[in-house]
Amino acid sequence: MEKDFLQEFIHQVTKENEAKIAQEKRKKYFKELGRKGGLKTKENKKLDKVISIRITNSEYAILIQKQKKYPLKLSTYIRNVLFEKELKINEFQTDEVLLQFGNNFKKITNLLRNREWNVFENKKEILLRIENLIELIHQYLYSKSKKNE
Structure with a gap:
């Protein structure tokens, strides 16, 4: 009788332990997918480096004049020109x-x-x-x- 109780107790504890482990795996899985369990978040290319340069007033005026042709900010325009990306009007x-x-x-x-x-x-x-x-x-x-x- 004690052996049956002990075996049943061990069996019940192992089931609970397996359920906890399964739940933790599930949490880790959804944590990996994203906050709410959706698709993985896209990696956003952050612009975190700053480069400062000095230019003359005439160079600045020319740059502003060229930039006004496009619906872009000055920094975006310079970045596109620098990396020879296609500018579309x-x-x-x-x-x-x-x-x-x-x-x-x-x-x-x-x-x-x-x-x-x-x-x-x-x-x-x-x-x-x-x-x-x-x-x-x-x-x-x-x-x-x-x-x-």
């Missing part, structure tokens, strides 16, 4: 215009699908061409965003 404005065109084309297709617009004989052909155009716009924008990544 009004890149996002063209993307916005294309997105607006896509939205307008979608509105036109919705209008054409209404019963009031049955006047057109080639309504299906117009809808098909507009949908193809919308698809081309989206493919262009998504391919451009994938290149940037």
Whole structure:
């Protein structure tokens, strides 16, 4: 009887110990994944080194004049020029215009699908061409965003 009690007690203690170890492993696993157990946080490239240089007033004026052409801060502009990164002017404005065109084309297709617009004989052909155009716009924008990544 004492052996049964002792064996049962040892068995129960080992189960509790295994449960604690499993819970600790789970905590460590989620700690590794992130605070709330989500995806790992991306490593952020921090700009932690400071370099100061001296330039003349005329050099500064030229630098400011060149920097104003781009929608960038002066430090970002200098960093991009220094590391010969590609400077793009009004890149996002063209993307916005294309997105607006896509939205307008979608509105036109919705209008054409209404019963009031049955006047057109080639309504299906117009809808098909507009949908193809919308698809081309989206493919262009998504391919451009994938290149940037």
